[in-house]
Amino acid sequence: MTLETRDTMPTARVRDILVLIAISLVAFVVIGEVTLRIYLEYRTFYDVEMSRYARLLKIDAENPRVGHLHRPNSEAELMDVEVRINSDGFRDDEIRSNSNGTHRIIFLGDSLTFGWGVEQNETFAHLLERRLDAQSPTEVINFGTGNYNTEQEVELLLEKGLDYQPDQVVLFYFINDAEPVPQKSRFPWLGDLRIATFYWSRIKALAARWSDSAGYRDYYSALYRDGSEGLGRVRVALEKLRDASMDHGFEIQVVLLPELHELVDYPFRDEHAKISRMLSEIDIPTLDLAPAFADVTNPQELWVAPDDAHPNAKAHTRIADSSFNFIHGPGAR
Template sequence: MTARENPVKAFISAAGLVLLGLLMAGAAVEGLVRLATSSQQNYLIEMWRYATLLKRKSTDPAIGHEHVAGASARLQGVDVSINSLGMRGPEPDLQTAGKRKVVIIGDSTAMGWGLPENETLRAQLAAQLGPTAEVLTTGVGNMNMAQIVANWLRHSEKISADAVIVLATARAPALQEAGQAGWLVRHSQAYALLVSFIDIAISNTPGEAGLVAAYKDMWVGGRGRMSMDRALDRLKADQAKKGYQVIVMLVPEPHSFNPYHFHFMTEAMRSESEKRGWTFLDPLPSMQKQPAQQYWVANNDVHPNAKAFLLMADLLRPHLSH
C-alpha cells in the first residue's frame, strides 16, 4: 500500500522528519551557545553552571537550595571548591581549643562570587585576624535573608561560633519563587539563557527611578520585609541561646554611589540591628571615595571585588579583636 493510500502513515513519517529536524537544530543551537560561552565570561550562563554543578535542592524547604559538599568547578574563570560542610573555602579547624570561630552568613556576596578564594571576604578577614581565628562562610548564591538564617541555624550547633557576621545585600527581603527548575533549564544552556532573557524582559523596571521604586517595594513593607524581620528574630533567639556576637554589615547597592539613592535600605537594616542589640556597620562612606564601578568584580558583574572586601575586612576587624 502506498503513502497516498495510507495518509496516517504519511503523516507519521512527515512528523518524524520534522521532529528529527527540530532535534538536530536544537542540538546545533546548544552547541553554538556552549561554544560562545566557553570563555566563562557570560554572567547568566556562569550562574546557570553554578546552580547545576555546585548546588542542589535542600531537604529543608526553609533553605530551598544548598551547596553540594565536596563539589568543585571553575566558574567565571576562577576555581570554586565546596568543603565537607557545604561551605566555600578550605576545611575548617573546629577542634583546636581557644580558636575564635567567626562565621560570615549571606548570599553569593558572602560566598565571594567571581573571585579566587584568597580574595574573598572570608579569606581576607582570616588573614587579618591571624591563626587564632577560624573564619567560615555559609554564603550560598541566590538566597534571601530567611534562607540565609535558616542555612546558618542548621550549622549553629556544630560550629559553636563566637561571632556571626550577617553580610546583607539589597535583595535580603526578596521573595523567592517556589518550585524547582525543569529538566530543560537544568540541562540546556541555550534554553536556560532564553528563559533568563524572558524573565529579565518581563521583570525589568526601566531606569534608576524604576530600580529605586522596586527596592522600596521590597524594603518598606510587604511580605518580603516581614519574612526578613522574622528571620532576624530567629537569629536573635539563637544568639540568646548560644551567646555569640552578631555584627550586621549592609553591602551598598552597587550600581552608583554618587549620588546614592538607597539610604532607606541602610536605615531599615540599621534600625533592625540596633533594636536587637547588634552592631551595625556601613561600608558606604569608605566606598564613596571612588566610583562604584571600581568595586565591581567584572564590567558586567556588580558583585564586590577584592578591593571592596578589603575595605569591609578593615571595617570589621576592630569589632572582632576581643
C-alpha cells in the same frame, strides 16, 4: 510566504508545515547549543555560570526554610574561578571539630559572602580571617551560599552552625536579602541547556529594559515597602538570630553591603536606613558599608564582569578593610 507543494490536500500541507516547524526548532536548538558552547569557551556569561553553579554545586535541603545547600566535596570552575566546596558544604578549608581556644567567627551571607567570581583567597572572609588572626588566633567559617536570603542564612546557622560553637556570628546583609525563599525550578534539566538559559535570561533583561518597574532599582525598593512580607520575614529571622545568640552565648553583628550600581549618590539609603532601624530595635550592632564606597565614581571597576555586579577582588578588599575594626572591635570580643 506560501509553501510550494504539489499536495492538494489541506491536511497534507498542514502536516508538512508542522513537520517543518519541528525540524527547524530541533535544528536551531542543536546548532545554537553547539555554537553557544564553543563561544563560551572564550567568554563567560553570568547567567550561564549561575545556572552551572546551581546544577554542579547545589543540592536540595531537607529543611524547606533552608531551601538548598552546597553539595559537599564538590568543585567547579565558575566565572573563570576555581570553586571548591568542603566536606561540610562550605566554600572554605576543612573545619576542625574543636576550635582549641581559637576565636571562631561564622560569616553568614549570600553569593557576595560566598565570594562569587573571586578566588577563595581574595574573598573578604579570607582577608578578614588573615587580619584578625594576626591580632589574636581567629578562625572564620564562611557560610556564604548563593541565592540565600536572611531567613535561609539564619536557618542554616541554627541547623548546622551551632555545632561549631561559634564565639561570634557576623551576618553580611545585601539589599536582595528581603526576597522570598527562592523556589526550585520545575524544569531543572533546562539548566543544562545553555541556549535555554541564554534565552530565559536575555528575554528577562530585555523585558526589564522596556518595563518601568523591572529594573534593579524599582525591584529592590519594592522589597522594602511598608508591610512587605519579605521585610517581615527578615525581622523574624533576625529576632531568631538574636535569641540564639543569647541562648548560646555568641556575639552577633550585621554588616550592610552596598549594591554596586551607583555609589556616590547611593539610591538605597532609605532601604539601608529602614533595615538599620530594624536592627537597632532588635539590638544588633550594625555597620553600613555604603558610605565607605561613596567615593567610587565608576562602580563598574568593582564588578566581577560587565554583566555581573557582584563585588570583584578589589571590592572584597575594600569590604574587608572597611569592616575590620567593627568586627574586631571591643563590642565583638
